[in-house]
Amino acid sequence: MKKTNTYILAIESSCDDTSCAVLCNDKVLSNITATQHIHQQHGGVVPELASRDHQKNILLTVKSALKTANIELSQLNAIAVTQGPGLMGSLLVGISFAKSLALSLQIPIIPVNHMQGHILAHLINDGDNEIPKFPFLCLTVSGGHTQLVDVKSALNIEIIGSTIDDAVGEAFDKAAKIIGLPYPGGPLIDKHAQKGNPNKYKFANAKVEDYNFSFSGIKTSFLYFINNNLKQDKNFVTNNLQDICASYQKHLINTLLNQVKKIIVDKGYKNIAIAGGVSANSCLRADLKALENEFDVKTFVPKFEYCTDNAAMIGIVAYFKYLQNNFSDFDFVPITRM
């Protein structure tokens, strides 16, 4: 018999956030994240600097998560950690720490797929949130992934569409770089877009088959669009920043949601969720909600703290694995692409 309460400590270090959470069953007791700002000046994540900062922050983050949760190490039932996808050096820091802690406490270790974490964040029980019903469709949008996923149950998930080249987060970040905004540019494009006209500029759409996406062409067309306009007016970007951001953002969100609409019509999903860093985008959140007026569907957006990388989402996956005694040997290794 399982104890009534299962306490899991989860660690996430796949990219540039060192995060630690403590969960009691499906509830989050603490979720502490140390975000690395050092990458801003480099225009993107520098893997070696990320690993070093994880090494510096991990113990403090773990201690702080335990303290906030008011839980002792001796109360923990399992340690969860992100196995991938992510940066090799960053993943190694979290995994080595998690293995050592689990070994010293003599409790099981549970490796977790980061993308599954983004999706199952919808199953966290915050007391006041509605949880999507299986099977639900999840649009998973981050800096490294753009996927349409059929979530049949917590541990039975099938990818039914994905990007054939860049992720939508990259399309945000690279466009931001072109117009001189620092990394990560997605949130800044979102911010400037709020005061802009989304219908002012038009961009071409890439042709893709089935339920897949393509973003590399959109990014290139954005680069030409900016360069051509700068030739006529050297202040084009500064004078039109809000409209440029609003139009480009609308184009990306339409590209995402057109595929979602296609699947709703074809397959009849009733519950539609979004997950991953880009699910923090205000236009995506509003336009997803608007689908409820167009189709007979219910939509789900994650709380902001569960959009970008965090350990609570790793903890919830581990909780469902724990219920099935789905533990790992200690010889598992990071997987940079899963």
Ligand code: KG4
């Ligand atoms: O899930 P995440 O934190 O890390 C990965 O697993 O990749 O996602 C990071 C991505 C970045 O590309 C960032 O620009 C994007 O999420 N992002 C946003 C917003 N907030 C974060 N993109 C558009 N609008 C936002 N508000």
Ligand code: ZN
């Ligand atoms: Zn992520």
